[in-house]
Amino acid sequence: MDSFEFNKIAGSVLGTLLFVMGLGVISDGLFSHPHMEKAGYALPGASEGHGAGAAEAAVHVEPLPALLAKADPKKGEAGAKVCTTCHTLEKGAAPKPTGPNLAGVVGRAMGSTDFGYSDGLKGHGGAWTYESLNAFLTNPKAFIAGTKMAYGGERDPAKRADIIAFLRSITENAPPLPAP
Ligand code: HEC
Structure with a gap:
């Protein structure tokens, strides 16, 4: 491919990346996540075994x-x-x-x-x-x-x-x- 075509492709990839990043910034602003610090999954059977303690502490369940x-x-x-x-x-x-x-x-x-x-x-x-x-x-x-x-x-x-x-x-x- 010639360099012009390469530039076109690189440009559109970069443009898409910027667009996606922009969307992320905007949607973070629009939809704040007040529950995220508490949300999680209470895993069934989480009381068995050792690693489970940390998971429970993390979700406070x-x-x-x-x-x-x-x-x-x-x-x-x-x-x-x-x-x-x-x-x-x-x-x-x-x-x-x-x-x-x-x-x-x-x-x-x-x-x-x-x-x-x-x-x-x-x-x-x-x-x-x-x-x-x-x-x-x-x-x-x-x-x-x-x-x-x-x-x-x-x-x-x-x-x-x-x-x-x-x-x-x-x-x-x-x-x-x-x-x-
Ligand atoms: C606004 C009225 C009301 C309040 C307040 C209330 N209940 Fe009830 N409760 C009922 C009714 C009516 C039933 C029957 C439900 C049915 O038939 O579906 C019931 C059923 C029950 C049952 C099942 C009993 C059985 O014989 O099967 C339990 C257990 C129970 N309630 C516990 C409680 C507890 C504990 C509280 C307080 C934390 C409470 N209820 C608050 C009205 C109330």
Whole structure:
């Protein structure tokens, strides 16, 4: 190829590079990434093995067993104040019209007390384990489609673990905590 043609090609390559760089600068400005420092992936099974610790520290997601091991039921009782708008917590207490009684809920079959549950909860099947409580209380509607529980969820994993520890404290013969 002659040098004129080479210049043309080099010029268009350079032009493309500049264009792409320009786009990057502009889009960085347009779309700031406020969540990037926290975002990441909570890898399944990240609690096993050694290198996982660093990955968890980096994304600030501790596995549920570790959170439950250091959870404080007293703090959870305070955190569960919001639940008492709709739920009774004392053993043997009648449910409110707004929610089932929660005494003994850990390990209990889902939707199994004398309450007018939603079809979604009744049809779910299974028991309330620490894991399913954690998922439900993170985002009730995401865990059980069509749930009647009009509560947005507790997004702070540590506060949620405190609440679950409190639910455990009002459950006789609660299942053992998952081993960290
Ligand atoms: C606005 C009212 C409301 C609030 C606040 C609320 N709940 Fe509920 N909850 C309900 C209702 C209604 C149901 C039944 C849901 C259904 O049938 O889909 C329910 C169901 C449940 C269940 C399943 C019980 C079972 O017998 O299967 C658990 C566990 C639960 N709630 C825990 C909590 C906790 C813990 C809190 C506080 C952090 C809370 N809820 C806050 C209304 C509420």
